[in-house]
Amino acid sequence: MSDLAPTQTSNGMLTHLGHILRENPVTALSFGLFAFFVGQALVGQWLVPYDPLATNAAQALQPPSAAHWFGTDQLGRDVFSRVVVATRLDLTISVLAVAISFVFGSVLGAIAGYWGGWLDAVLNRILDTIMAFPLFVLAMGIVAALGNTIENIIYATAIINIPFYARVVRAEVNIRREAGFALAARLSGNSHLRTLAFHIFPNALPPMMVQVSLNMGWAILNAAGLSFVGLGVRPPTPEWGIMVAEGANYIISGHWWVALFPGMWLMLAVFTFNLMGDGLRDLVDPRRRT
């Protein structure tokens, strides 16, 4: 936005990020873990020691060893390779789902919060209806009805998350609709739409970032959960949820590693996103930039 010196602003953002990371070690840890997962998603498939789909009956159900760090599964596939390669799919599903619900939730919530009246009432009732269902069951229903594809998992996860974003944005926009700076923006010649989009909505970003990060972890769990119950990614595609589901059958026979490692990765990913919330909020909050 600034006409003063665009390059200075981007530098300012970097130093601001550095400041936030130094200030809070938990945030630094979560950003580090996040980078770790993004790295896996981007280049993981070229770095893993084995083809995640290659079966080897002779090596089935081997415990963790130097050759197979996380052991092998019932078909002799390397669990480590599969866990790492699955990162891309799981992150893609959750990032896209969260992005879709962020965009739609923001638009709906902002409109309801700014204009209010019957628009607000109608929208709120629709959101109430969505939230009246147990959300995971709703997601199962959507995937079952639309078909068992990755896109549909994304849509289902997005739809059940929209109400959370819409609610946060609606509340944040509503309290600022009559704020002095919004009126001042109108006097500067901004239409209602521009005032809402460029002056009021950006102020809702800090709480939204907390919502995004909590939701990311939740979306990963949701996607994995759908696959776990058999509505989602189909075998043999590597995906944390399926791997846990398949591995669960072997826990009883003492082959714990088949389910444990994908489960651990899943937990670590959710943990990372949940911890990132405060850091992300500080990043988009200008009041922190002192």
Place this chain on the structure above:
Amino acid sequence: MLSVKDLSVAFRTRKGQVDAVRGISFDLAPGETLGIVGESGSGKSVTSYALMRILDAGGRISQGDVSWNGRDLRAASESAMRQVRGREISMIFQNPRAALNPIRKVGHQIEDVLRQHGRATRANAHEKAIEALEAVKIRDAAGRYHAYPFELSGGMCQRVVIALALACGPKLMIADEPTTGLDITTQKAVMDLMGDLIRERGMSAIVITHDLGLAAEYCDRLAVMKDGQIVETGASGDLFANPRHPYTRKLVDATPRPGVNIRDLLPPEIRTPDLPHDVGGRALLEVVDLVKIYPGKSGPVHAVKGINFTIREGQSVGLVGESGCGKSTTSSMLVRLLDPTSGAVVFDGHEIGGIPAERFLRDARRGQIQMVFQDATDSLNPRHNAFDSIAEPLRRLGALRGAALRARVRELAHLTGLPEHLLSRYPHQLSGGQKARVGIARAIALDPKFLILDEPTAALDVSIQAVVLNLLADLRARLGMTYLFVSHDLNVVRLLCDHVIVMQDGQIVEQGPTAAVMDAPTHPYTRELLNSAPKPPAPPAAALTNAAE
């Protein structure tokens, strides 16, 4: 009775220890009212919290003694303090609505306190609560007993809070900004009531306020605080008439009062000669039978009931009234953010009241009518730095870009006295006065002919108010703007305006030249407003001679 010696309060913050109060000492005699006066951040509220030992986490008394009737309050145990609070020393806070439980009837809240401290039994609590409400002069106390706080006005809520504070017959009452946010007539009623009660019951009181005039009128003795220290103590009249400390002098000078010129508010070393402004004969704005009716849940609300006035080119008109009188609705309609129900707004010879607000945004005259908002903090976007805030109207309506834009923003910053290096700062990094300057720079960016000032100094400390008022006077003379100054403070309006309009209940009750309305008001409401303004003791001699010149 109360003796404070060398009291210091420190807060632990992320940036290290902050000393909010630094070694203050004072004594309070029985029956005496002490006023602690200071600007925001001077440590006056923290002092009272320290006396009551209700400091926030992170704050602690780092040194000094507080002795209350021979007892050491600093060393007293928490359970001993609970006995002192309410029963011996009670406190009244700034926002009465927040001090009351919103979901309990006010009568029950008084009963709770009475019974908790053993002042009433189940049998006579109801009766005693009504007595307590009658003591604070609430009419129809038996009826109000059943009211919830939201059903009462701000002044009524403050009376209930006073009733609560007095319920247990305390010997000392501490009032922290008891009338901030109340209308001026309500302020007078509440302060008069407090004064009467304090006298009747022979209590001592500490009144904490930013308003030197108010403190001087109601307190026996004043202590002026600055940066955590008491810079001067003295009897009210003395201190006002003959301030010894330079800071007290600055505060006394900056307090608007009858008989002074706008330049007298500033410290002598930065006073500049008064710039004359010309009032032309041509009418710039004519308001004809303007009406605004809001649809309400219980029938339509008539906010503005057909008002008429004319503002001439170059004139500064004060629009005065208390909350709910329709002055904000009127200014919103004039600035074309709100559509009138009926009536005409003729600006520069053309009717603009009928143009819908959304279409007026793209009207060529949008830049001609601008507004400075009440709360400078609230009116700046927290995500835009000062440069972007000032540049917004220039980008949208002035179509300026690049170097021309930067030059114009720098020019505006210079004009409003905002140091250029502050342009890259965000609102939270600016002080109240600097934010006010950014708001003014933004409003005058497009060279408006007509500027509406909606209580632009209400949220500022008096010394900053003095500077901002003078800035507005300078800008008016230099840029030839016409002002509509909306305010509740008649003393401020007197300083800046040529003409005054007094509104009550959506109607204009009196209008005319400032001197005529202020010195010889014809309407009883105007007289009531004038009487309610705090009357500080005689202004210092220096200011008097200045005004005479």
